Amino acid sequence: MDKFDFVVVGGGSAGCVVAARLSEDPGVSVLLLEAGGDERRADVMDPARWEELQDTDANWGFETVVQAGTGRAHPAPRGRVLGGSGSINCMTHLRGHRLDFDHWASLGAKGWDHAGVLPYFQRSEHVPGGDPRYRGTGGPLRPRAPGEPHRLGEAFVQGALSAGHRRTGDFNAAEMSGVGHPESLVLDGSRESTATAYLRPAMARKNLTVRTQSTALRLTVRDGRCDGVEYLRDGVRESVSAGEVILCAGAVGSPHRLLLSGIGPADELAAAGVEPVCDLPGVGRNLQDHILLAGIRYHARRPLTATGMDGATLLARTDGADHGPDLNLCVMNFDYHLSWQQPAPDSFTFAIGHMRPASRGSVRLASADPLAAPLIDPAYVRERGDLDELVRGVELVDEIVRTGAFDEWDGRSDTTAMLGLGRTELERAVRESISSYFHLSGTARIGTDDEAVVDPDLRVRGIDGLRVADASVMPTVVSANTNAASIMIGEKAADLVRGRCLRASSVR
Numbered sequence: 001m002d003k004f005d006f007v008v009v010g011g012g013s014a015g016c017v018v019a020a021r022l023s024e025d026p027g028v029s030v031l032l033l034e035a036g037g038d039e040r041r042a043d044v045m046d047p048a049r050w051e052e053l054q055d056t057d058a059n060w061g062f063e064t065v066v067q068a069g070t071g072r073a074h075p076a077p078r079g080r081v082l083g084g085s086g087s088i089n090c091m092t093h094l095r096g097h098r099l100d101f102d103h104w105a106s107l108g109a110k111g112w113d114h115a116g117v118l119p120y121f122q123r124s125e126h127v128p129g130g131d132p133r134y135r136g137t138g139g140p141l142r143p144r145a146p147g148e149p150h151r152l153g154e155a156f157v158q159g160a161l162s163a164g165h166r167r168t169g170d171f172n173a174a175e176m177s178g179v180g181h182p183e184s185l186v187l188d189g190s191r192e193s194t195a196t197a198y199l200r201p202a203m204a205r206k207n208l209t210v211r212t213q214s215t216a217l218r219l220t221v222r223d224g225r226c227d228g229v230e231y232l233r234d235g236v237r238e239s240v241s242a243g244e245v246i247l248c249a250g251a252v253g254s255p256h257r258l259l260l261s262g263i264g265p266a267d268e269l270a271a272a273g274v275e276p277v278c279d280l281p282g283v284g285r286n287l288q289d290h291i292l293l294a295g296i297r298y299h300a301r302r303p304l305t306a307t308g309m310d311g312a313t314l315l316a317r318t319d320g321a322d323h324g325p326d327l328n329l330c331v332m333n334f335d336y337h338l339s340w341q342q343p344a345p346d347s348f349t350f351a352i353g354h355m356r357p358a359s360r361g362s363v364r365l366a367s368a369d370p371l372a373a374p375l376i377d378p379a380y381v382r383e384r385g386d387l388d389e390l391v392r393g394v395e396l397v398d399e400i401v402r403t404g405a406f407d408e409w410d411g412r413s414d415t416t417a418m419l420g421l422g423r424t425e426l427e428r429a430v431r432e433s434i435s436s437y438f439h440l441s442g443t444a445r446i447g448t449d450d451e452a453v454v455d456p457d458l459r460v461r462g463i464d465g466l467r468v469a470d471a472s473v474m475p476t477v478v479s480a481n482t483n484a485a486s487i488m489i490g491e492k493a494a495d496l497v498r499g500r501c502l503r504a505s506s507v508r
């Protein structure tokens, strides 16, 4: 049987970082197992084609269970390709608010406060000319703001300023909320991911082995220690022995593999026919996602020439300054609607992201078959306050439109029509417009309490030789898109494995 010092399961946003960083030491051997294939294909690399990727084999094609709050199952896309969801995502690069990370630390994620994560965001990037207290140089990723924003985006910025919001020049520096143009991971017209920026340059190393089309089935645990992985490679069952396993299979894949390996709530495991090896009640619990309200369109009489993401965004704090943004409004210069909604040609769309959900869902076993999909339940709007905040988002769009910023497009606003409804009808319209913002996280959270899955060094509680490092360890979802934070987790994980730890000294 093969033996490696480190086996990294999942070559996604975090996993590529972990494999690349650990293999910097020529004295250790690293194996990366990825269920999907090569990311160097035209549809992945072309930023304009990101939406069509959901209908390809680069997506696991998961769906949520039918949601009581919406009456529907929702697509839950996850990348199945090197680079993971970072190879099929929309490329927006926002870190999250410093208070998000301070909140993590207050929940038991010691060392994951803003000062404890900032050096890892910095190490991931090369942003010459940025505020050096916050931005990094010399790192693999090159996030950039759009060169020439669409005029619709400019109108959005002006409207938000007139409605009383502040302009932000760099969301990834001192001011992490307000209105402005966010950065994207697009380099010379191509998608940039941790596969392209971290893994490819590292693949020439003799001590790094990358196996694609290799789906981990379960982790092997003997006498309380994880000592290897069983996996299916091009349809053939194989095993590998590991000094340490680092699970980076994402917020769905990581808890699913733990459960299949007998690590999770003992009663749930027994009911599914999996023999429990470690009773860890928090595995698969605490699932969080951001909701995106889609299909709020504004019919334009002027032609909307370009298609694609416009790039203007508002991260708004509407109920106090002691936490990160609660709402994220974006304008898109095309008709972005849900599959069941009628198309509205010649329209642009306001998308409303709800950034601090109170609802908590789960990832559970549907069966003991390692190739069966798990039950994914994000519990959209289970908590009443989440629905109220989405309604607040609709009002916020209306406030911005009413400044007159969009008058030059001379159209009719769907938001005003929504707000003209009675409360019951308005809530029904909001529930019908709910979709995923694709930011699943939290299912193997860091902490020290009984429901925590990993300790602050990302070690699975109760099992030796096993860590989790991906979006599933977030105690609460950051109040921004989740890719940059997942990459930071990969960076910090590699240092924790190597027994190192950086902290920013003086920055708030």
Ligand SMILES: Cc1cc2nc3c(=O)[nH]c(=O)nc-3n(C[C@H](O)[C@H](O)[C@H](O)COP(=O)(O)OP(=O)(O)OC[C@H]3O[C@@H](n4cnc5c(N)ncnc54)[C@H](O)[C@@H]3O)c2cc1C
Residues within 6 Å of the ligand: 009, 010, 011, 012, 013, 014, 015, 033, 034, 035, 036, 077, 078, 079, 080, 081, 082, 083, 084, 085, 086, 088, 089, 090, 091, 092, 093, 094, 214, 215, 216, 217, 248, 249, 250, 251, 253, 254, 257, 437, 438, 439, 440, 470, 471, 472, 481, 482, 483, 484, 486
């Ligand atoms: C459609 C879409 C749009 C998004 N848009 C944005 C955006 O614009 N900006 C942003 O910041 N975030 C965005 N996100 C979210 C962001 O991409 C994710 O939060 C982030 O990529 C998560 O990183 P991760 O490492 O936790 O998991 P992933 O990147 O999903 O990596 C998990 C990897 O593990 C592999 N894997 C899973 N199970 C197994 C197994 N059993 N064996 C072997 N390999 C396995 C998967 O194939 C995958 O490669 C979007 C996500 C999606 C799906």
